[in-house]
Amino acid sequence: MNTYAATINATEYPPHLKHKVIFETFDQLQPQESMLLINDHDPKPLRFQFLSTHPDGFNWEYIEQGPTTFQVKISKL
Template sequence: MNTYAATINATEYPPHLKHKIIFETFEQLPPNEAMLLINDHDPVPLRFQFQSTHPDGFTWEYIEQGPSVFQIKISKL
């Protein structure tokens, strides 16, 4: 079983706070730690944002891919 330094259920936050909270949580991760993101849709725009702001600084692994629940393991390199 995977363990995560943090778990964020994005469905619990208003839209204008989701990315802010996700990135703040990621920034607080020690290197080689991971967080679990839970969402109700595939967060493709968020992945593009990670690629833009943290190139080569993260990994993105789908744990569950819908259709109604998406779980993504985001690791800090």
């Protein structure tokens, strides 16, 4: 069973706050800690943003890939 330092259900936030909350949470993780992101669509654009801002600092692993729920384990390296 996976243990996460934080869980974010992105559907609970207004669109203009989602990425802000996700990145603030990620920044608070210690190295090797993970957070779980839950969303109602594939968060591919967020992954591209992580690649841009933290190119070698994260790992992205799908736990569930739709069709209605997407769960991603995002780990800080």
